[in-house]
């Protein structure tokens with residue numbers, strides 16, 4: 001894919017999801033740090049921008065489902081995020097907690113980092129459950145209402161939060177917080193590398209945590225870089241339509 005150093009990280013992944021693997025391989029954050037240009041993110045981490053651009057150039061243009069996210073209507077994206085990512089988070093928490101408890105009980109003495117991971121995961125769980133509930137009760141229904149209004153030439157629906165920019169800013173800040181806790185878990189586990197003496201449950205747990213992180217990155221990317229810009233644009237468009245009427 002053809003990418004310039006001025007292109008933003010999030011937009012690049014929005015165009016072609018395979019770019020996320022390149023950014024991940026350099027430790028560049030494509031979801032919460034998605035608003036930075038490739039050049040700015042590289043210079044912050046003292047990474048050779050040219051190398052990253054060369055790797056991005058090797059990626060084939062995509063023709064699978066990921067290419068369509070950008071073309072999906074915001075109301076469909078909302079449904080997809082809830083059914084795919086919110087459901088995954090809710091369903092995977094109890095399994096991870098169960099495995100974490102087993103690992104802490106059996107290996108906590110020799111691997112005290114597992115108890116720290118447990119504390120972090122509890123924080124992450126509480127933050128995410130609270131965050132997703134807010135999205136599902138406030139922001140997402142409003143985005144769907146705006147889509148319905150636009151399709152049916154109705155006036156922009158009244159919002160208890162003023163402009164949609166306000167809840168979006170709040171959700172982005174919460175994404176940043178979740179990203180920080182997830183990063184802490186990644187650091188504590190040495191990027192989910194089980195120790196040599198790890199039992200099967202220990203290894204499964206680290207795989208599950210890695211999967212949880214991958215899902216969270218994609219989830220936040222879809223919201224920060226695709227859904228939220230679409231919602232802001234939709235609100236602007238509706239305001240313009242009704243200003244001219």
Ligand SMILES: [Fe+2]
Pocket residue numbers: 131132135171175220223
């Ligand atoms: Fe979110």
